[in-house]
Amino acid sequence: MSSLLTYKSWNDEIPSFSDSDESKGALPVLEWAYKHYGDSIVYASSFGIESIVLIDLIAKVKDDATLVFLDTDLHFKETYEVIEQIQNRFPNLNIRLEKPELTLKEQEEVHGSELWKTNPNLCCQIRKITPLKKALGDYEAWISGLRREQSSTRSHMNFLNKDDKFQKIKVCPIIHWTWKEIWRYVYKNNLPYNKLHDQGYPSIGCMPCTAPTHDLNDLRAGRWAGTKKVECGLHES
Template sequence: MSTKPFVLSAEEVVRFNEEYLNKTPEEILELAFSTVENIAFACSFGAEDVALVDMIVKVNPQAKVFYLDTNLLFPETHEVKNRIVEKYSPNLIKYTPLLTLDEQAEQRGDQLWASDPNGCCGIRKVEPLKRALSELDAWITGIRREQSPTRADAGVVELDTKFNLVKFNPIALWTEKQVWDYIVQHEVPYNKLHDQGFPSIGCIPCTRAVKPGEDPRAGRWANHEKTECGLHQ
């Protein structure tokens, strides 16, 4: 990744984070778009992200929104993507892995997601994300503190040292109930897998439904010592 300087100083990020910690997501988005011109929203089409699309197109209809098509997404994910496009016409950009699934199998073995899930995520998610972020100065995400221990300290504005960008997390402090209340109130299209016990949705081989009482991200990379794909670590 580039070693270009951050578009905001560490002092500015601390000040903005303190000032906007209890502001609305829309106010945080307005801050993001008014302070950084070269910015985009990373959308997975999960519940948090479709809610943010609704907010973003209202705050800045021309804002860039990108997604990663790993070639392993659920049909339901493609379906909600199509409904989002139909309703909002966002400035949507698709990034795909450099390797097809057949090329990956030839180079790294069949079903790499089972033998080396980190390696598979590296090829199908992290590398495309690096390409997407390489020309940006900041990005917007839908991560929330209560999603997992690794996200418990997420600020609404951060310095993302992994990708050398400023990172805005407008709904970092939101609860799951707030997300769904927003979706219902604003009639936002959402992934129907959420109605079938999938609170967190990734690629088909590495996502299962969550049982009652389980952690919301227990359905991701089940049976592996892995809780993140590498995008937010």
């Protein structure tokens, strides 16, 4: 493909990838993405267990890749600890922490206390969606660690996706990986990971909106538990 694949140039002639190799397509997709986009692609990492696998795979392709983490100021201390461990393990990676425009105190002054309880969608908009839009900036594409197995809302994801929310190409290299395969890779490669995973947190977000769960049929059951909310909005078109 000679011309750059962008949101505006999206068409039916996008490249296809097989999931039959050992990485289930992840490495070929990443190799294509970094060769195709160069410095115009960024990985938006949550530093959850899927992210740990993806970071290791990315480092094999581009060891000085840029990662952005949406620092909402509401994360668990264990999340910040694993970010530091990953930076030590992969010193060439460029890890950027993207902050919201409003501090928690400013958000409280404008919208009242504990906005994540009174209006969680607005809280996610302020602390995650708007900062990601800023972080993506002039990048043509971004990488995400979504897997089809995670939830019904993610079961349709492809390796390459037209992202209408951010008007970028969203690259999802590990869509075919299973939960067991993720953990097998982490243990095999002795990768650092968030220790909350060992305490019943399969999916880890902000502290007020994340609870432990042992429902392996719904790995995101601990996110916004007791509400109808299932996504922060980053992956909704």
